[in-house]
Amino acid sequence: THHQFGDIMPLLALYAFAGYRLMPGLQAIFGAITSIKVHKGALNILYQDLTKPIESTYAANTQHSKLPFKEKLTLQNIKFVYPQSIQMILNQLNLEIQAGESIGIVGETGAGKTTIVDIILGLLTPSDGKLFIDSTVITQENMQQWQENLGYVPQYIYLSDDTIIQNIAFGVEKNKINREQVERAAKMAAIHKFILNDLPYGYETQVGERGIRLSGGQRQRLGIARALYRDPQLLVLDEATSALDSVTEENIMQAIYDLSRRKTVIIIAHRLSTLISCDKIFVLEKGAVQDCGSYQELIARNQNFQRLAKITK
Ligand SMILES: Nc1ncnc2c1ncn2[C@@H]1O[C@H](COP(=O)(O)OP(=O)(O)O)[C@@H](O)[C@H]1O
Ligand SMILES: [Mg+2]
Known part of the structure; x- marks a missing residue:
């Protein structure tokens, strides 16, 4: 099994902001499971369950209409x-x-x-x-x-082992990402220029554990862009x-x-x-x-x- 923590991102995004809170804990669990390589018993069942392909019907991409907030x-x-x-x-x-x-x-x-x-x-x-x-x-x-x-920016932004664009359109299936919306959010978070000018592959640059390292300020800006992606x-x-x-x-x-x-x-x-x-x-x-x-x-x-x-x- 070569499941990555990133595989469960759409599922976490489904739980909206609760998923953001669960991430550090789950990331630690995944790390532990991977490193001890337990392939039997309850841990295995848990692991399989968490890494099961997510059916599109209940994925985070399901669009609900926004409740208007005018006054x-x-x-x-x-x-x-x-x-x-x-x-x-x-x-x-x-x-x-x-x-x-x-x-x-x-x-x-x-x-x-x-x-x-x-x-x-x-x-x-x-x-x-x-x-x-x-x-x-x-x-x-x-x-x-x-x-x-709603858009929510926590104290620490968890980046998945994915590209910049996937980390901004967090939990959205790759082929459903709206590039314009991503760039608009990145501009509002004042990180668009940095992504274009300073990253080797722009929005396709890999971040996270196996990607380039970002400063604390850059991570927070990505978190703000993520929160703004759905234009809350x-x-x-x-x-x-x-x-x-x-x-x-x-x-x-x-x-x-x-x-x-x-x-x-x-x-x-x-x-x-x-x-x-x-x-x-x-x-x-x-x-x-x-x-x-x-x-x-x-x-x-x-x-x-x-x-x-x-x-x-
Ligand atoms: N899950 C929890 N169970 C019980 N008490 C909690 C829990 N989370 C926070 N509290 C308590 O609620 C109070 C308010 O916490 P919180 O809203 O996090 O404060 P702040 O964000 O202003 O620091 C604190 O006394 C904290 O100990
Ligand atoms: Mg607090």
């Missing part, structure tokens, strides 16, 4: 408790985001920032309260349509630039702020200075929104914000 996103009286936990992470949280705005979410580590975006991404279901897009309540039934309209109206960055040096972070954020008005963007960033250009920043405390304003407003009046700005300098 606003609303989190209404959201409560959230993790399973097997008693701690109320979000307690009567209310938040409204206008379409086209660039939004920052700040709060201490463990304040619930990731939990909020996971609810917006449909990875977590609130224990109580509702998520509205315009005037539509998000339910199990329309969740997939909503997810079609909402883009979510959860600590997407936190592992980069501040100069690289600033350059990447420039590309994000250039999307302003064309896309709604939610940014969770470790360094608060990253959020200076946001239209609005929400300050989280004790599972609720404590304050909300521009960077300048918050730095002038909010002690919590001032303290966070100081410790993340």
